[in-house]
Amino acid sequence: MHEIVRRAINARPELTVELLRRGMFEPEEKAELLQSVPMRGSGLSGLPLGPVQFATLLAEGDTQLAARVVTRKILRANELTWLDRLLRFRSPNEKRDELARIVERALEGREGNARRNR
Amino acid sequence: MPVEIVEAPPNVLLNSVVKNLTALAARAWMKRWMITFTAPTGIGKTTAVDYAERTLPFDHRVIHCKQITTRYTMLRTLGLGPGEKWTNHGRNWMRASDLYDRAVERIRERPYLLIIDEADRLSMDCFEILRDFWDDARLPMLLVGNEVLTQKLNRQHERLFRRIRVRFEQRLLGEADQRKVLEFMGYEVADEEFALLWKLVGGSPGFAEALLENANEIAASKGAKRGIEALEGAVRYFPTCKKVV
Secondary structure: OOHHHHHHHHOOHHHHHHHHHOOOOOHHHHHHHHHHOOOOOOOOOOOOOOHHHHHHHHHHOOHHHHHHHHHOOOOOHHHHHHHHHHHOOOOOOHHHHHHHHHHHHHHOOOOOOOOOOO | OOOOOOOOOOOOOOOHHHHHHHHHHHHHHHHOOEEEEEOOOOOOHHHHHHHHHHHOOOOEEEEEOOOOOOHHHHHHHHHOOOOOOOOOOHHHOOOHHHHHHHHHHHHHHOOOEEEEEOHHHOOHHHHHHHHHHHHHHOOOEEEEEOHHHHHHHHHHOHHHHOOOOEEEEOOOOOHHHHHHHHHHOOOOOOHHHHHHHHHHHOOOHHHHHHHHHHHHHHHHHOOOOOOHHHHHHHHOOOHHHHHHO
16 A cells, blocks of 8 residues: 555545645545545545645644645645644644745745755 | 834734744844743744834844654745845765754855744754854854753753753733734634633633634534633533543
């Protein structure tokens, strides 16, 4: 199973649905995900999330999934801004700092991840 | 020389955070001191820094730190004159030591107060550079950050810590102040909603705003106006708050 699919399965269901709705996954990953989590009909059940809701679920959830969401350019500018803000409410740790760096780089229009030399 | 504070821009509420921060900035400048201002996240430090940036009547520079701020980017910012743009790219890049000399020269020519917002995010080598600026150019500074700043300075930067003259800790806002800030931000909060918010986030308007915005979106998705149910729904998104409830 793809790592990203495993993380999406463990995330809050409304977040997984929103990611599916926004076309976050590659066709293979999508098929794998739909196989593991049977969703009603096309897998797009539930109401779409608002920008703050979406950013909150990312900030409070799995950091590595959130990082993938940012690097795959699923987020709109206002959602990125909220994510950047919300990340500061949590106590810092290495993974969260890495995510914050990725978000900041995305806000500046830069691509890729932002691994710092250790 | 007494420092005159310019009138508040209309979009800022002059609460205790703003007043304390501007007063400390003025003090740091007048006495040529290094001061730290720490407060919990979401209390309005960045708003206060923005206010200070627009209103302080003496030379000052503000650095809004990010996780991606490095020693080099900091030196580059301080090495530039007001209004100057960075043009040395690629093969014309400058060495960090040259940038440092340039920044020190500029500070000696025309001193200013350096305000660093989110200083808790600075890395070890950035703190070392700040100490060097203090030693070589007596650059007055106001370091603004959350509780992590004090911990970081205490544990890892003793030499810088010893040079700090005032360590100010801002307390959370009181109930009445919190209510005033939320009203100023345009939120009409019912008494029961406010009671829940107060229980969850105390005097942190930033955190309260995040909860209220979530609640607004939950209510909007159901075609209703925000109420206590929507706010309780929003709490589910914040695992730490959920524990309090």
